[in-house]
Amino acid sequence: MDSDSGDKWSRKAPITDQRMDLKQSLGGIHIEGLKKRYGQGDTAVDALKDVHMSVGPGEVVGLVGPSGSGKSTLLKCLGAIIEPSAGRMTLGRDLIYDGGWRISDLRALRRDKIGFVFQAPYLIPFLDVTDNVALLPMLAGKPNSAAREQAMALLQALDVAHRAKAMPSQLSGGEQQRVAIARGLVNRPPVILADEPTAPLDSERALAVIRILNQMARQFDTAIIVVTHDEKIIPTFKRIYHIRDGVTYEEAGEGRGFD
Numbered sequence: 001m002d003s004d005s006g007d008k009w010s011r012k013a014p015i016t017d018q019r020m021d022l023k024q025s026l027g028g029i030h031i032e033g034l035k036k037r038y039g040q041g042d043t044a045v046d047a048l049k050d051v052h053m054s055v056g057p058g059e060v061v062g063l064v065g066p067s068g069s070g071k072s073t074l075l076k077c078l079g080a081i082i083e084p085s086a087g088r089m090t091l092g093r094d095l096i097y098d099g100g101w102r103i104s105d106l107r108a109l110r111r112d113k114i115g116f117v118f119q120a121p122y123l124i125p126f127l128d129v130t131d132n133v134a135l136l137p138m139l140a141g142k143p144n145s146a147a148r149e150q151a152m153a154l155l156q157a158l159d160v161a162h163r164a165k166a167m168p169s170q171l172s173g174g175e176q177q178r179v180a181i182a183r184g185l186v187n188r189p190p191v192i193l194a195d196e197p198t199a200p201l202d203s204e205r206a207l208a209v210i211r212i213l214n215q216m217a218r219q220f221d222t223a224i225i226v227v228t229h230d231e232k233i234i235p236t237f238k239r240i241y242h243i244r245d246g247v248t249y250e251e252a253g254e255g256r257g258f259d
């Protein structure tokens with residue numbers, strides 16, 4: 001519990017203010033001193049105690065930690081699903097949290113700024129592949145035809161356009177995951193939060209998913225956080241944040257396999 005004790009992950013020196021300013025002006029994800037306490041009094045749980053993260057646009061970072069370390073809590077705070085207790089969060093160019101929410105429409109924030117990619121791709125079983133991806137822009141008010149065109153462009157980029165008319169139940173696991181990624185990306189959110197996106201996949205498909213996330217990050221300037229403990233993909237990250245007992249530690253990764 002004592003984060004000052006000499007353990008294996010020593011905190012790296014903070015990036016300079018200048019670099020922080022530059023990154024912030026370009027977008028991405030910035031978290032400073034984030035805390036989250038569940039409950040109060042004797043039964044309170046401090047799930048996040050001191051979280052610092054910075055993910056630039058076009059960057060994919062890993063978030064790794066044991067069960068109960070705060071990974072889901074952090075993603076839920078970032079995704080504006082639960083409210084943090086203290087700290088600051090910037091998404092894209094907007095300060096969204098600073099000791100309290102700094103924006104009034106959290107639903108619009110979730111819809112327009114954040115793409116979620118979950119472990120099991122929760123595709124809607126009675127919509128075909130195209131409409132699963134087109135649904136979000138349709139809900140955001142885009143005309144159906146424009147939303148479907150946007151969906152098709154992404155399905156092409158993700159190499160599943162040939163399955164555009166298929167129903168989710170007809171897809172392989174790898175195809176479902178790519179459709180789920182397309183859905184997460186379709187509104188071109190500045191931020192993608194992926195929770196164990198490769199867990200059900202074999203080595204080759206897991207690496208293919210990571211390659212696609214890297215390509216998409218670069219192409220759309222998206223900042224991507226991948227929660228994982230998948231040993232197959234951990235070596236692909238250039239930077240990794242470890243989280244233990246609600247405290248993050250940054251580490252250089254191996255960055256193997258991508259440029």
Ligand SMILES: Nc1ncnc2c1ncn2[C@@H]1O[C@H](COP(=O)(O)OP(=O)(O)O)[C@@H](O)[C@H]1O
Binds near residue numbers: 046065068072
């Ligand atoms: N809704 C909640 N109420 C109280 N405690 C919670 C709640 N959600 C998570 N926790 C606690 O917060 C800590 C971090 O949990 P979580 O973020 O789910 O970790 P991880 O995703 O890394 O497994 C754990 O001790 C967990 O029991």
Ligand SMILES: [Mg+2]
Binds near residue numbers: 071072073
């Ligand atoms: Mg979890």
